[in-house]
Structures are given as C-alpha cells and as structure tokens.
Amino acid sequence: MLEVDAITAGYERHKPVVRGVSLTVRPGESVGLLGPSGCGKSTLARVAALLHRPDAGRVVVDGTAAAGWRHRAPRAQRTAFGVVFQQPRLSADPRLTLSALIAEPLRANGRADEVPEKVRESAARVGLGDELLGRRPHEVSDGQLQRACVARALILEPRWLVCDEMTAMLDASTTAALVRVVEDYRADTGAGLLAVGHDKALLTRWCDRTVHWSELEA
C-alpha cells in the first residue's frame, strides 16, 4: 500500500504548490493522475517517490511511514520506487554510456557483480540492442534514451513505479512499447503504479483507475 496523506508541498516557503492532497495506491494497482500543466502533479509524484520533502503530511510505504526524504530516506525505502521522468535528456547523466546508465543503481547498491547479466536482461526487456548500449545519451534518440531510463528504473525490481509524464516526449509507437514494458513488468512482479500525465485517453486505457487533480484538491 502506498499512502500519500494530506501532503502540502512547494518550492518556496509559504507558497505551496500542492495543498493537502491525499492519494492511495493499493498493491498491484495502477492509478493514473490527470491534471493540467503546472498544477503540482509532478511535485506530488516527487513527494510520493521520496524525492521532495513536503511541508506537511506523510507518505506511508507498505505500512512504514517515510522517515526522511532524498538522501535521508533509508536506502531500502528509496529503492522501493522506480522513477521515470518526463525528459530523458535531463534525467540521464550525459557522461555515462547507456549500459553504465542502466547499471548505475546496481553499482550504487554495491551489487556491481550482477551488472553484466542484469543489464543484458534489462536492456532486452525494453528492447535496446547491444550496439546502442555502448553509446552516450547525445548519440541516441529521445525514445531510445527513455527506454534506457525505464530499464534503469526497473533494474532494482522496485515494488512501486512512479512515471512522471513518461511518454510526453515520445511518438505513439514508442509510447505503446514503453507502456507494454511497464505492464509486462507489473504482471511479472505485481508492482503498483502511479502514472502522472495529462493525456486522458492514454491514462484511461493504461490504468485501472484515473483520478483528476481537481477531485484530490478538495
């Protein structure tokens, strides 16, 4: 169970972007969060993934309340989330090759010995060829880079996925392919999903239920 409870969050003091929002995602459930641009849904997604400290409210992950945010969150709690961001260019370190990019979470967790096998498996899952894995982000297209970012998010086998406008920069076929990758992963592991976006048609087809931002901000 992922519970986001009465969250107030923002980037400047006394100017919250998100006011008292609550949302619950049950294990294995996929929830689509719809809303106009700039309403704060990305901020809520960052709070839910423990990447942004809210001014008030709490996040409960699988029965344990989050003790801290960003680096202060326990590593096990942080890595329970796989996060995919909107812009692959900005969410990939420009100096790493795609295979290093995908392997980065394993290395950060001291599991470097599993790297070759897991990277191959993970790259195959998102449909990245061997030839692409040696390239750097500026040498591949947005779609290919987003595939690598999804592979990176899935490599630690998180119990929760947070996709923040994952498909906004992509064409229809890549969107379909990546949604299929995420759904296959969820079918295999029973992970829960919080998908944020403003594409109503996509999210209603993709998710078990969709919530509109205006319903949350009561």
Next chain:
Amino acid sequence: MAEVAEKAVKAEMSEQPAVAWRVRGVRRRSTRTWRLRTSAAITLAVVVAVLLVPPLVQLDEQAVDLASKLQPPSLAHPFGTDDVGRDLLLRCVYGLRVSLLVGVVAAVVATVIGTAVGAAAAAAGGRVDRFVMRLVDLFSSVPHLLLGIFIVAMFRPGVWPVVVSVALTHWLSTARIVRAEVLSLRSRPYVDAAISGGASRWRVTVRHLLPGVLPQAGLAAVLMVPHAIWHESALSFLGLGLPTHQASLGTLVQSARGSLLAGDWWPTLFPGLFIIVPTLAIAGLAGAWRERLNPRRRSELML
C-alpha cells in the same frame, strides 16, 4: 562566345554573396587562430627552455664575474650582465623555472582545495553551504597579498613556503565557481534518478556532480597559473619569497632596481618581459579553452 559570357556571369553571381558574408567571419577567425598559435608556441618554447636548458647547458647561473659587470646586451650575453657580472639570459631562464614551478604547483593545489570546498558546500547544501560560503567571504575580505605575506613570514625563505602561501590564498574564486556549477547540476533530474536508485551523497557528488564541473575547474587552474606567477614575483620582489642568491623573476627585478637608477635598463627589462610574455601566453591558451567550453557566456573565469 555568348555561352562563355553567360558562364562567367553565372560564376560571378554564385560567388558574389558567398564572398560578401564570409569576409568578416574569416578575419575574426584568423585573429583567433593567430592568438591561439602564438600563445601555444610561446608556452611550448618556455616549457622546453625551462626543462631542457639547465640539464643541457652546463653553465653556473650563480657564477660571478666582476670583470664583466653590467655589460649591455651583446652577442656573448644576449640579455647583458647584472651588477656582479652574471649572465642575465641564464638567470632569467632559471628564474622562470622557479616561477613556473611555483605557478603550476600552487595553481593545482589551489584548484584541488577550491574544488573540494565548493563541491562539498554545494552537495551538502542548506546550513553547511551557507556557513562554508560565509567563511570563504571572510577569507576573501582580507587582501590576499597581505594574507600571503603573513603565511610566508611563518616559514624560512624558500620555494615551498611560497607555494603554500599562493595556494592557500587563491582557492576562493575556484570554490565559488565550482559551488555555483554544482548547484546548477544538483537540481537536474538525473540526480533525482540517482537518489532514487539508492546512491549516497558521496556517490552522487563523485560520480555525477564533480565530473560535470571538471572542465570549469581545469580552466580555473590554467587561469590561476599566471596569477600565481605574478604572486610569486611580487613576494620575491618584496624580499619575502626566495632567498636573493636564488634566481627568480621577482628577485631579479628587485636586485636590479639600483642599476636602473644609473641608467642600465637591461637587468630590469628582461626579467620583466619574462614575467609578462609567458603569463600572457598561458592566459591566451586559457582564453581559447574558455571559448571552446562555452562560446556565449562571459563568466567569472577571466584573468
């Protein structure tokens, strides 16, 4: 006949606009390459001279020859001799050797300290960041030549106290530059992704943030070399740097001040040129590097 004329007209028409908009670009570019090539050639010549002359030429820079004191430039002594008959060209090369050593070592040490402090402050953020940067402000509010003199005065005269003094007073601007760059990198989503992947603060800093600021830090280090050379010369000129018998560009100028008043211009002119020309050449190289790094921005990274 008409065909030929038509061809000529066509050729002229196709060439005309190309020439018209190219001229300015080519000329500007040639100034730039000229500057880069001259700087590179001078820097190379200086480095070769400094590395090769002492082992190859078995001459004693401290050999006193009172019979030939204060001779103007001639074929035997291209830069003339000083007031105890030592060859100035040789002394200048030895002096440049010391100055360059001090400049490079001090610049590297200063950059390492500055990068470490700036990156640590920015990566920690919040209160630590504010505290460290106020400390940096505090340090830079003291005139750094004064601080350098204070540090040098604590040790016996020699090369290493000068290196320590220059290094400890010059890391502040690097720390500021590195902090600003790291702060801008820190808010990128790839840092969020790394945190979500379980990376520690240390790992994020070393793996993602520091490599991103290395070009700027390297540029700051190169720009620091001329500055450090000037500082070494200034300290030696004040009599606080190297002991007077050891040639350094600062001590050369300082000890030649007396003969300048008597109208002998060469013992001050040539060491002075040896301070100015190599430092301008290094600054020229650094300028070319800066333009490659970021052609549009005018930044704090100026000499």
